[in-house]
Amino acid sequence: xxxxxxxxxxxATGGIAASxxxxxxxxxxxxxxxxxxxxxxxxxxxxxRFGIPRAYGDxxxxxxxxxxxxxxxxxxxxxxxxxxxxxxxxxxxxxxEKAFTLNSREAEELVTLARSRGLFLMEAMWMYCHxxxxxxxxLVDDGAVGxxxxxxxxxxxxxxxxxxxxxxxxxxxxxxxxxxxxxPVSFAHLILGEPSEVTARAALSDEGVDLRTGMLLxxxxxxHALLDCSIDAGTPVxxxxxxxxxxxxxxxxxxxPDRFVLHRDGREPQExxxxxxxxxxxxxxHEAGEVMHRVRAGDTESPLVPLAGSLAVMRTLDSVRERIGxxxxxxx
Numbered sequence: 001x002x003x004x005x006x007x008x009x010x011x012a013t014g015g016i017a018a019s020x021x022x023x024x025x026x027x028x029x030x031x032x033x034x035x036x037x038x039x040x041x042x043x044x045x046x047x048x049r050f051g052i053p054r055a056y057g058d059x060x061x062x063x064x065x066x067x068x069x070x071x072x073x074x075x076x077x078x079x080x081x082x083x084x085x086x087x088x089x090x091x092x093x094x095x096x097e098k099a100f101t102l103n104s105r106e107a108e109e110l111v112t113l114a115r116s117r118g119l120f121l122m123e124a125m126w127m128y129c130h131x132x133x134x135x136x137x138x139l140v141d142d143g144a145v146g147x148x149x150x151x152x153x154x155x156x157x158x159x160x161x162x163x164x165x166x167x168x169x170x171x172x173x174x175x176x177x178x179x180x181x182x183x184p185v186s187f188a189h190l191i192l193g194e195p196s197e198v199t200a201r202a203a204l205s206d207e208g209v210d211l212r213t214g215m216l217l218x219x220x221x222x223x224h225a226l227l228d229c230s231i232d233a234g235t236p237v238x239x240x241x242x243x244x245x246x247x248x249x250x251x252x253x254x255x256x257p258d259r260f261v262l263h264r265d266g267r268e269p270q271e272x273x274x275x276x277x278x279x280x281x282x283x284x285x286h287e288a289g290e291v292m293h294r295v296r297a298g299d300t301e302s303p304l305v306p307l308a309g310s311l312a313v314m315r316t317l318d319s320v321r322e323r324i325g326x327x328x329x330x331x332x
Contacts, residue, residue, distance in 0.1 A: 006292040009034040009068035013046040017074035021050050023284040036062035063090035078173040081106040088113045093120035095291050099178040104314040111307050122302050123310040126283035127255035129290050132274050145243030148223050151191050153184035153239035156230030167231050168207050171329050175209030181229030183255045186313050188225035194312040196220045202324035256283050
């Protein structure tokens with residue numbers, strides 16, 4: 001039986017919006033009907049590039065478009081609260097890029113708004129929707145490595161990014177943590193939940209954002225996570241989980257893996273590989289599929305990317321920023 005098409009609106013026209021839209025266009029049950037930007041020229045250029053019928057030079061017109069079922073918010077995270085809130089107020093379901101918002105207060109506001117309206121809302125943590133990450137999570141939950149002792153993950157880019165770049169701009173929520181560090185932090189949360197203690201150190205730019213941040217998260221079980229992120233040093237972008245009875249290693253690109261290896265005491269290593277078609281950017285397709293499945297079912301959130309989990313990650317990111325001394329202009 002053919003599935004009902006879900007009609008998407010895309011809010012913003014940057015690189016991740018382009019990647020996500022390209023994936024939607026390859027999905028027979030998805031239709032991209034509108035795009036919005038802060039300028040007519042940007043919206044029209046994006047619409048022409050992807051064959052989208054309607055282009056808006058303002059966000060409100062997209063939010064109010066009755067032909068849109070779901071809006072994908074792909075602005076810088078400094079604008080997530082405003083953009084996603086506008087769409088929810090207008091009655092649209094929302095998939096909002098990560099980091100979910102600038103801080104946990106804004107995230108709470110969005111979740112409260114979505115729940116009060118009975119609308120679907122999900123953070124675009126595509127890693128959680130990847131089949132191999134879901135397999136890894138199931139193995140850990142089933143005790144494949146015993147009791148988890150440590151988690152390690154990193155994500156760093158060499159740059160250099162000039163001072164005018166959005167990653168260096170405090171007004172846009174710049175720095176390594178919210179743009180890159182959200183992946184290691186979310187990975188640790190996936191495995192161990194919200195930590196009981198957060199320690200962090202960072203090197204800050206002249207603009208006051210973090211160039212690189214190291215984090216030690218601790219849990220009452222005695223487990224801990226060693227995480228780091230950077231916008232001025234390339235890192236391996238790998239992850240590992242070590243337990244009382246074994247270890248899982250994920251090679252480069254841990255948040256969109258093509259394989260991982262399970263090591264267990266007294267056994268040969270066991271490699272798990274992605275199926276054909278599950279390339280680095282295919283997590284966007286899995287993410288979109290999860291959203292459409294939930295919207296069709298009338299659900300208001302996804303069990304793969306639960307809102308409680310997104311709120312917990314934002315609380316951890318807040319704690320890290322408090323410890324490294326990063327505060328954004330809009331926070332006063």
